Amino acid sequence: xxxxxxxxxxxxxxxxxxxxxxxxxxxxxxxxxxxxxxxxxxxxxxxxxxxxxxxxxxxxxxxxxxxxxxxxxxxxxxxxxxxxxxxxxxxxxxxxxxxxxxxxxxxxxxxxxxxxxxxxxxxxxxxxxxxxxxxxxxxxxxxxxxxxxxxxxxxxxxxxxxxxxxxxxxxxxxxxxxxxxxxxxxxxxxxxxxxxxxxxxxxxxxxxxxxxxxxxxxxxxxxxxxxxxxxxxxxxxxxxxxxxxxxxxxxxxxxxxxxxxxxxxxxxxxxxxxxxxxxxxxxxxxxxxxxxxxxxxxxxxxxxxxxxxxxxxxxxxxxxxxxxxxxxxxxxxxxxxxxxxxxxxxxxxxxxxxxxxxxxxx
Amino acid sequence: xxxxxxxxxxxxxxxxxxxxxxxxxxxxxxxxxxxxxxxxxxxxxxxxxxxxxxxxxxxxxxxxxxxxxxxxxxxxxxxxxxxxxxxxxxxxxxxxxxxxxxxxxxxxxxxxxxxxxxxxxxxxxxxxxxxxxxxxxxxxxxxxxxxxxxxxxxxxxxxxxxxxxxxxxxxxxxxxxxxxxxxxxxxxxxxxxxxxxxxxxxxxxxxxxxxxxxxxxxxxxxxxxxxxxxxxxxxxxxxxxxxxxxxxxxxxxxxxxxxxxxxxxxxxxxxxxxxxxxxxxxxxxxxxx
Numbered sequence: 001x002x003x004x005x006x007x008x009x010x011x012x013x014x015x016x017x018x019x020x021x022x023x024x025x026x027x028x029x030x031x032x033x034x035x036x037x038x039x040x041x042x043x044x045x046x047x048x049x050x051x052x053x054x055x056x057x058x059x060x061x062x063x064x065x066x067x068x069x070x071x072x073x074x075x076x077x078x079x080x081x082x083x084x085x086x087x088x089x090x091x092x093x094x095x096x097x098x099x100x101x102x103x104x105x106x107x108x109x110x111x112x113x114x115x116x117x118x119x120x121x122x123x124x125x126x127x128x129x130x131x132x133x134x135x136x137x138x139x140x141x142x143x144x145x146x147x148x149x150x151x152x153x154x155x156x157x158x159x160x161x162x163x164x165x166x167x168x169x170x171x172x173x174x175x176x177x178x179x180x181x182x183x184x185x186x187x188x189x190x191x192x193x194x195x196x197x198x199x200x201x202x203x204x205x206x207x208x209x210x211x212x213x214x215x216x217x218x219x220x221x222x223x224x225x226x227x228x229x230x231x232x233x234x235x236x237x238x239x240x241x242x243x244x245x246x247x248x249x250x251x252x253x254x255x256x257x258x259x260x261x262x263x264x265x266x267x268x269x270x271x272x273x274x275x276x277x278x279x280x281x282x283x284x285x286x287x288x289x290x291x292x293x294x295x296x297x298x299x300x301x302x303x304x305x306x307x308x309x310x311x312x313x314x315x316x317x318x319x320x321x322x323x324x325x326x327x328x329x330x331x332x333x334x335x336x337x338x339x340x341x342x343x344x345x346x347x348x349x350x351x352x353x354x355x356x357x358x359x360x361x362x
Numbered sequence: 363x364x365x366x367x368x369x370x371x372x373x374x375x376x377x378x379x380x381x382x383x384x385x386x387x388x389x390x391x392x393x394x395x396x397x398x399x400x401x402x403x404x405x406x407x408x409x410x411x412x413x414x415x416x417x418x419x420x421x422x423x424x425x426x427x428x429x430x431x432x433x434x435x436x437x438x439x440x441x442x443x444x445x446x447x448x449x450x451x452x453x454x455x456x457x458x459x460x461x462x463x464x465x466x467x468x469x470x471x472x473x474x475x476x477x478x479x480x481x482x483x484x485x486x487x488x489x490x491x492x493x494x495x496x497x498x499x500x501x502x503x504x505x506x507x508x509x510x511x512x513x514x515x516x517x518x519x520x521x522x523x524x525x526x527x528x529x530x531x532x533x534x535x536x537x538x539x540x541x542x543x544x545x546x547x548x549x550x551x552x553x554x555x556x557x558x559x560x561x562x563x564x565x566x567x568x569x570x571x572x573x574x575x576x577x578x579x580x581x582x583x584x585x586x587x588x589x590x591x592x593x594x595x596x597x598x599x600x601x602x603x604x605x606x607x608x609x610x611x612x613x614x615x616x617x618x619x620x621x622x623x624x625x626x627x628x629x630x631x632x633x634x635x636x637x638x639x640x641x642x643x644x645x646x647x648x649x650x651x
Contacts, residue, residue, distance in 0.1 A: 051548065051549075072551045076549060078546065080546065084543055088560055101552060149550075
């Protein structure tokens, strides 16, 4: 089983919604579409489901062209951000509804519904109406409806976005298990990098209607192949600064420099962009190979165990994420440090030229 | 410590006074008439519940009530399904949605006696477009003399006048359904009928309840349009409750019986509305909305 998108483009009213998408999804894989709102995740899913037809390009299912095929004939399952259930039916009937439409026998339906209800932990609520359920339970019911169909392609469009934090964590851990047995292809859209990492599998990062990278989730995270992917797959987004490489020196800020090591040493001399993740910024010089900066502290946000620092360094706004509480003066110059192991080097056009050495070791 | 402060009571006072003057006092004068009789000269004497007994046993009242029930049932059976049907087929957005809404709303903006006049002229066999054409086609249509023709004309007039209300309410209910429901149904391979039965109808239940209740109350009290169109005729065949009541009160000046009639009429509407509302809310609950 495989789903293949071949050079798929979608234009709506002259506006480009999706641009030359090439993607092959394999049987039994979890595929995360990661990108901010309006990146094109939902548009892409609608094409995969067959709700929309691409302007150009082909969609292949098991090698067979299904581009213009009606959604009714595709046998896909979809779960939405809103909790979509049939309001007048009980949970039991809701779960049974796809099977009833397939004209299954009552005995088959009974077995399937009971089994599915157990997987989604809804066995006690089968007699209730959707509106008598909590948000999390409503979404469980919707997941069960998708699960019971036994579709080869299951599309989950930000299924947890409308749930509160606690329920979200609970369901997020359960969703991969729920669908594990089915061996279907999963596509899971989310705006949150953490969610992508927790779900594992493969990740496709999306930005303005393009897929910027598609690979194993950890691979995409550790070695983003360009600045856009790095920005999308980091929360808060990756910080950047300009650096110049001359010989074995890497110059930054007001002429400070460190020794160029590892892959960075192999680069040609010239101007580059260096990027690093917020959690790698430090208040103390920990490593010997540290870069030191002086940045202006604009805002601090304390979340409990961590503190967000919003900094201004030359032309760039940075965010630092550090452990614990710190007594810092707003508006003052703050010395911050960065282990050189943690910097990614990008070319001027945004392509990754040297990944951070900590990430290649991982 | 508990503070006792009942000054907020004064804020309710204006409303009480207003309702008192506009509703309670006029109603009490009706109650007053309903238990008295007079032989003129403004001298009244107590008759107890005699008028009520007379009205409740009068064949005239029974006939009017029968006609009223038939009329209300028929127009509701036509207007509610027709209203749902039209609302389902209206454009959902764009310029045509606005155009349709305005056109649909037009009949609701016409004063009731004008509606009566329009149909009165429209159906006339000498100069009316409808009446004249029908007769030219060889159909014997004359609402002034023929009972069936009179009934059909009144029913069509009411359907023309009031289906719009049902359409507008249902349309609003339909617009409130998120697109994702339709998508989900599509993916589930649900038929058009299933989409209607399990998504649109349950989601429309609330507005449908209001629409039905409004149509029931209004049609049960209908006066102006049939009065202008047929004046309750031919004979008495389109004399509905309110027309009968006015004939009795103003035509014959039988104030006592008319007052008793009014009160019975009022209580009947109240009772049926309550029963109706209870049933509909139960259905509503069962539908899960």
